[in-house]
Amino acid sequence: MYNNYGNPPGMQMPPIGQMPPATGQMPSANPQPGQFGNPFYGASSGLIKTGLGAYGEKFLGSSSEFMQSNINRYFSNPQYYFHVNDQYVRNKLKVILFPFLHRGHWTRISEPVGGRLSYKPPIYDINAPDLYIPFMAFGSFIILAGFTLGFMGKFTPEAINLQFSRGLIGWALQIVILKGLLYSMGGGEVPLLDLVAYGGYLFAGLSLAVVSRLLWAYSYYVMMPWMSLCMGVFLVRTMKRVLFTEMRSSERHSTRQHYFLLFLAIAQFPLFFWLGNIGA
Incomplete structure (x- = not known):
């Protein structure tokens, strides 16, 4: 009889590292590389980040210049008046x-x-x-x-x-x-x-x-x-x-x-x- 919480009597399970593959499944000889293993992915990601960073700096710089010009245009420098x-x-x-x-x-x-x-x-x-x-x-x-x-x-x-x-x-x-x-x-x-x-x-x-x-x-x-x-x-x-x-x-x-x-x-x-x- 089988033990509900163990193995059949007289049978030993092989170690986990030596488990045979399941029936109908063969181990893949050439595993697909992930996205982090692709060198082109890292390069394209770096280019995107660099482009977005440059665009953001340009946008913030132009916005800052626009606000500064309008502040100087309408309000001038408050310290000047004192x-x-x-x-x-x-x-x-x-x-x-x-x-x-x-x-x-x-x-x-x-x-x-x-x-x-x-x-x-x-x-x-x-x-x-x-x-x-x-x-x-x-x-x-x-x-x-x-x-x-x-x-x-x-x-x-x-x-x-x-x-x-x-x-x-x-x-x-x-x-x-x-x-x-x-x-x-x-x-x-x-x-x-x-x-x-x-x-x-x-x-x-x-x-x-x-x-x-x-x-x-x-x-x-x-x-x-x-x-x-x-x-x-x-x-x-x-x-x-x-x-x-x-x-x-x-x-x-x-x-x-x-x-x-x-x-x-x-x-x-x-x-x-x-x-x-x-x-x-």
């Missing part, structure tokens, strides 16, 4: 608050850099836009608005938040007006941070008007129109410089351009009075 000193800040505030007294030119100073013209930073050019004055003026305006609300007995966190939001909206409106003016006049692509700087200069005049209101309430009705007029003159002369630089000389004195610049100057009055109406 390269200022005390002398520049004083002189720039004089130009913004009293543009009628500016006897110099309004053209920016350029210099060749890397085979193309580039503008000098604000520390070397009084006509260059900066972001230091707009941000400092915006912060000063919010602080002065808080003092004004305190003197009026209306100081609350909600009132400060409302004034902060109103200031940001006014800043954005100024940028939209400047961008629309340049677009309608066919001006070239001006870096966005340039427009942010030009639009933020209005808070310098607003801060001065609010200070005069704190000192004497009735002076507000004199300082606010004056600051609106000064900002209008400053922006008109600045935008004329931008348009003259980027447009042909035959189009510089068109009637349409004068109307748009006049609209830019007039728009400063309602914008100033809306932002300066603190506590309303």
